[in-house]
Amino acid sequence: MLKQVMEVLDILDDAGVNGKKVRNFLSERGFENIHVEEVRGDIGKTDFIKILVKGRKGKASGGDAPTLGVIGRLGGIGARPEMIGYVSDGDGAAAALSVALKLADMNTKGDFLDGDVIISTHICPDAPTQPHDPVPFMGSPVDMQTMNRMEVDPDMDAILSIDTTKGNRILNHRGIAITPTVKDGYILKVSDSLLDIMQIVTGKLPVVLPIVTQDITPYGNGLHHINSLVQPCTATSCPVVGVAITAEIAVPGCATGASHEIDIELAARFALEVAKNFGRKICKFYDEKEWEIITRLYGSMEHLKTLGRE
Numbered sequence: 001m002l003k004q005v006m007e008v009l010d011i012l013d014d015a016g017v018n019g020k021k022v023r024n025f026l027s028e029r030g031f032e033n034i035h036v037e038e039v040r041g042d043i044g045k046t047d048f049i050k051i052l053v054k055g056r057k058g059k060a061s062g063g064d065a066p067t068l069g070v071i072g073r074l075g076g077i078g079a080r081p082e083m084i085g086y087v088s089d090g091d092g093a094a095a096a097l098s099v100a101l102k103l104a105d106m107n108t109k110g111d112f113l114d115g116d117v118i119i120s121t122h123i124c125p126d127a128p129t130q131p132h133d134p135v136p137f138m139g140s141p142v143d144m145q146t147m148n149r150m151e152v153d154p155d156m157d158a159i160l161s162i163d164t165t166k167g168n169r170i171l172n173h174r175g176i177a178i179t180p181t182v183k184d185g186y187i188l189k190v191s192d193s194l195l196d197i198m199q200i201v202t203g204k205l206p207v208v209l210p211i212v213t214q215d216i217t218p219y220g221n222g223l224h225h226i227n228s229l230v231q232p233c234t235a236t237s238c239p240v241v242g243v244a245i246t247a248e249i250a251v252p253g254c255a256t257g258a259s260h261e262i263d264i265e266l267a268a269r270f271a272l273e274v275a276k277n278f279g280r281k282i283c284k285f286y287d288e289k290e291w292e293i294i295t296r297l298y299g300s301m302e303h304l305k306t307l308g309r310e
Helices: 002-012 019-027 088-108 144-151 192-202 231-235 261-279 288-298
Strands: 034-041 044-053 068-073 117-123 158-164 175-178 240-246
Touching: 002 019, 002 088, 002 261, 019 034, 019 044, 019 088, 019 117, 034 144, 044 088, 044 144, 068 088, 068 231, 068 261, 088 117, 088 158, 088 240, 088 261, 117 144, 144 231, 158 231, 158 261, 175 192, 175 261, 192 261, 240 261
Parallel strands: 068 117, 068 158, 158 240
Antiparallel strands: 034 044, 044 117, 175 240
C-alpha cells in the first residue's frame, strides 16, 4: 500500500488542503459515498470526512456481513503558522485515507470485501498545539465530544482507531502496536485474531501498547491520557482497538519531518487485512462468552464512559 500512502501524503501536505479537495481526489478514484462537513470550534475549524465502502454482503447492500469502522485519529495534519508543513500527528488521517484509496483501487480491479467499511477522519492544516508531558501534543479546533460524534458511526460493528502514539515513554518501538480491546468501560484481553493478523502483516512478533483506566475515560475529566487513541470507546458500545503508530523515542505530535511512510503503510495494511477477515466473520475483537461472564460477575462499567461524579 506504499503507493497509496505516498499519494495521500502528497494531498495532505498542503497549507490549503481541506475536506473538499480530499473528497474530489477520492471521487476521481471511483468513490460516490463520501460525506464532508465543516465544523467550527472556539479556536478554528476542521473538515470531517466519512467514506462508505460497500462490501459484497454488507449491510448497505442488504447483507448481514459486519461493518468495520476505521477512524483516523488526530488533532490536525498541520500546526500552521507555528510549524511549517505536515506534522507527525497527521499520520492517523493518512493511514485511514490510504485504506480508502487502496479499497477504491481494489474495487476497480475486481476485488471486493464481504463487509462494508466506514472510514472517517478530519482534515485540519492549522490546528493548535498544547502542552503535554513528556512532549507537546497537537490540539484540535473542536472538542473530543464533537470529534466522536462526527467520526463514530452507529453502523460500525467494531472500530480500529489509528493514531500517532509517539509522545510517550511507555512503548519504545518504531512501527505499529495495538491495544487491548476496549468495550463499555472494560479493558479486555488482546484479541488473538488481531495478533495473528499483525504478525503476518509486519513479519515480526506482535507489539501491544499498554493502556490504563484513565485512557478509556473521556477527555475533559482532568486525568492524564496517553492520547486520543481509544477515545472512540467513550461514544459507542462496539469493541474498539487502537492501532498506534509508534517510535523508539518521545516525538512531539507537532513535529515536522517525523513521519515514516513505511510505518503509516503498516498501519493501513493491517487495517485492510482486518477489514477483509472481519467482513467474513473470521476475525473477532473479543470473546463473546467471556464478555457474558465478566459482565454477569462484575456488572456494568459504562460509568467510565462518562465524565464521572464531581
